[in-house]
Amino acid sequence: MSSSISPSTVGSAVVKRGLADMLRGGVIMDVVNPEQAKIAEDSGAVAVMALERVPSDIRRDGGVARMSDPQMITEIQAAVTIPVMAKARIGHFAEAQILQALDVDYIDESEVLTPADEENHIDKWGFTVPFVCGATNLGEALRRIGEGACLIRSKGEAGTGNVVEAVRHLRTINAQIRRLQSADASELFALAKDLQAPLALVQEVAATGKLPVPLFCAGGISTPADASLVLQLGAEAVFVGSGIFKSEDPVRMAKAIVEATTHFEDAKIVANVSTGLGEAMRGAETSSLEVRLAERGW
Amino acid sequence: MPRVGVLALQGDVREHVSMLEDAGADVVTVRRAEQMDDLDGLVLPGGESTTIAYLLSTSGIRPVLERKLEEGFSVFGTCAGLILLSSEILDGRSDQWSFGALDVSVRRNGYGRQIASFESVVDVEGVGSVPGVFIRAPKIETWWGDVEVLATLDHGDGAHPVLVRQKNVWGCSFHPELTNDLRVHELFTSSL
Numbered sequence: 001m002s003s004s005i006s007p008s009t010v011g012s013a014v015v016k017r018g019l020a021d022m023l024r025g026g027v028i029m030d031v032v033n034p035e036q037a038k039i040a041e042d043s044g045a046v047a048v049m050a051l052e053r054v055p056s057d058i059r060r061d062g063g064v065a066r067m068s069d070p071q072m073i074t075e076i077q078a079a080v081t082i083p084v085m086a087k088a089r090i091g092h093f094a095e096a097q098i099l100q101a102l103d104v105d106y107i108d109e110s111e112v113l114t115p116a117d118e119e120n121h122i123d124k125w126g127f128t129v130p131f132v133c134g135a136t137n138l139g140e141a142l143r144r145i146g147e148g149a150c151l152i153r154s155k156g157e158a159g160t161g162n163v164v165e166a167v168r169h170l171r172t173i174n175a176q177i178r179r180l181q182s183a184d185a186s187e188l189f190a191l192a193k194d195l196q197a198p199l200a201l202v203q204e205v206a207a208t209g210k211l212p213v214p215l216f217c218a219g220g221i222s223t224p225a226d227a228s229l230v231l232q233l234g235a236e237a238v239f240v241g242s243g244i245f246k247s248e249d250p251v252r253m254a255k256a257i258v259e260a261t262t263h264f265e266d267a268k269i270v271a272n273v274s275t276g277l278g279e280a281m282r283g284a285e286t287s288s289l290e291v292r293l294a295e296r297g298w
Numbered sequence: 299m300p301r302v303g304v305l306a307l308q309g310d311v312r313e314h315v316s317m318l319e320d321a322g323a324d325v326v327t328v329r330r331a332e333q334m335d336d337l338d339g340l341v342l343p344g345g346e347s348t349t350i351a352y353l354l355s356t357s358g359i360r361p362v363l364e365r366k367l368e369e370g371f372s373v374f375g376t377c378a379g380l381i382l383l384s385s386e387i388l389d390g391r392s393d394q395w396s397f398g399a400l401d402v403s404v405r406r407n408g409y410g411r412q413i414a415s416f417e418s419v420v421d422v423e424g425v426g427s428v429p430g431v432f433i434r435a436p437k438i439e440t441w442w443g444d445v446e447v448l449a450t451l452d453h454g455d456g457a458h459p460v461l462v463r464q465k466n467v468w469g470c471s472f473h474p475e476l477t478n479d480l481r482v483h484e485l486f487t488s489s490l
Contacts, residue, residue, distance in 0.1 A: 005452045008418035015415040018433045018476050022344050022377070025308040041391070044352035046308060046345070081391055081406055082346055083434065105412035105434070128413045262307050262353055263329060 013150065016130035019083065019105065020151035020214040023047055023237050027227070027258050028216075030054050030241040033072070034079035040244075043254035047083040047105070049239065050076040055112045055159030056242035056281065059291065065113045067095040070102055077103070085132070090297050091117025100129040106151070107131045109144075111296035112158045112241075121297065124148030134218065136169045136294055138176035139195035142205070145213055146198040152211055154235070155294040156219010159242050161283030163220040163229065165294055170217060170233045180206040219294070222247070222280045224260030224273050231264035248278030300338040300490035303328040307353035309345020309378060313475035317483045323490075331358040338490045339372035339466075342379025344433070344473050347406070348391060350378055367399045372466040374486040380404060380469035381436050388439060399467045401443040402459070408437025409453060409471075420460055420472065422449040425481050430460065430472040438462065438471060448485075 026046025031037040037048045052068045053061065067088055077084045083105035088095035090109055095116075099107050109122055111134055124131040125148035134155035135141035141152045154173070156166030176195070183191055183206060192202040204212055217235035221227055222243030230238060238261055240254075247253040256273035263269035286292075299322060304314045306327035318325045318341065328334060340363070342350070354360040367373065375383045384396050386403035409416070409432055420430035430451065438459045441447070449461035449470075461470040461482070466489070474482035 005454050006418045006420075008416040008453065010414060010416045012417055014417055014431055014476065015412075015433055018431055018473065019412055019415065021310040021313070021476065022346065022433060024310060024312075024345075025306070026346060026349055041348060044349045046349045081389070081394075082348060083412065100413065103411050103413060130412065258349070258352070259356060262357075266329075 011128035016150040017213050019130060020132070023083070023216075024214060025262060026237050027254075027261050028085065028237065028239045029244055029254060030239075031076060031245070034075045036245055036250075037076045037079045037084075039251055040254060041080045041082050043251060044258035045082060045254065046237070047085055048076065048080060049085045049087065049108065049241075050104075051087055054242040054245060055293070056161070056246055057159075058112060059159040059293075067092070067098065067113070070098065073099075073102055073104060087113055088122070089113040090115040091120050091122060093122045096122050096127060096131075100127055104129060109133050109149075111155055111293045115296050121147050132216070134294070134297065135173065137172045138180075138205070139197045140298070141173060141211060141215075142195065142197035142201040145201055145211070150213050151216060152213055153216040153218040153239055154230075155297075156217070156221070157286050157289070158219045158293050160220050160286055160289065161222040161243060161246070161281040162286055163222070163226045165286055166217050166219045166221065166230060167233065169219075169294075170215075170230060170235055173211075173215065174234050177205055177209060177211070181209050221257070222283065223277075224256045224270050227257050227260040228264040228267075228270045231261060237261070242281050246281035252277055253280070299324045300487055301326065301336060302487065302490070303334065303337045303340040305340060305342050305350070305359070305379075307357065307359075308349045309343040310473070310475060311343050314341050314343050314376075317475050317480060318487065321480050321483045321487045323487050328359070329357065331362045334359065334362045334366065339374065339486065341486075342373065342375035342382055344377035344379065344475070347378040347381040348394065350382060351395060354382075364397060367397055367467070370466055372486070372490055373399065374468040376470050376473055376475060377433065377435060380471060381406060383467055383469050400462065400464050400469050401445050402438045402441040402462060402469065404436040405439050406436055407434045408439070409435045416453070418451060418453070420449050420451055422461055422482065422485075424448075425485065428474065428479050428481055429477040431476045432472045435471045
């Protein structure tokens, strides 16, 4: 038995993307305090997103939405054994440095918060902690991956309880991947230009038929049926923001969405868990919104 | 050709399926109790142990697997799978259960949170050096009974087992499924 310390590497793309792989088939729930975090863990969440206000409240309150108070994040970390994620503003690398110093497990560079830089996203390669970023199409996803994101989620339209935008984003990303797969190698240069995406990543997607990192869905998921829908459309896990703790019975809703995410192809199970759930969160028609969060980031 | 199930409730199922197929197994993904019939072995993937434990209970797979483990069924667990097979869990939820099929005491996230996740080479007895990917990995603190230690790693606080076997039950702290090296999976499939 060897007793010498083995050389090791931290923060590699393999371990950063690897945590995203471990979350596949799961539900990541927004929570605003340790009590909600416990409920999320009890209900089978694979991770929690610690934030001060869920997106529907951020939308209602207006003003500048920033990184959460570190105290709230550390209290949530102490309350649960599952990974804890937290949000930084787009381009706000100092918030990201703070979140890394707090030992969060994933940073969401999120359009739900007010952007801090209108040109540049965070250079995510420089961090040991992995990042998830939102995307509305393949070009945006590949730009974020080029900057070092290790997990992509659809943006959807957060805080609306309306899944239509998340569906649009997933379908767009999938259609654009299929287009790359059917392209001739000599067409990929022009396609990379059209997508405004790094050529090497475009070539990789054309060859493999999938993103180089996992693709999750966020933005507007508020029922077990929504979860089943987006998983059938190719999402590998779901983020649920306002949809759980703004529903009538958060515990039942949380458990039902967890079951529907695992058994998304089994309509009988999804029907069972959907029965008698109480009111889902009150939704909003996206055409009536004053602020479209998905348009933040580029 | 052995028929091997991969528990597909949550986690990195796809990687295990692909590894086992490459290792020559006939692979079935398992989400319901009746899919546990006619298997020669089962893999519990990486993922979140609390989530998988919850779904094992709601799906009705838990009592079926408990019974099969008592009858000597072959099971291999990686990371979360190791936690689920263990006899004792440290730093878990106060109500966290496990199958008690592998006489080890594991500390959840014993190697640290995500920013401490690491890659290191692991020397496996009878196999050689394999790439080890440790993600919020559980640490085996103690072991007893007829647990065989097949690999250890010293990550700065002395050597700890990272791959163990007790008769037909195998567990490892790392993720051989996230690499291109089939040899750990072949150890399991060749035992079936």
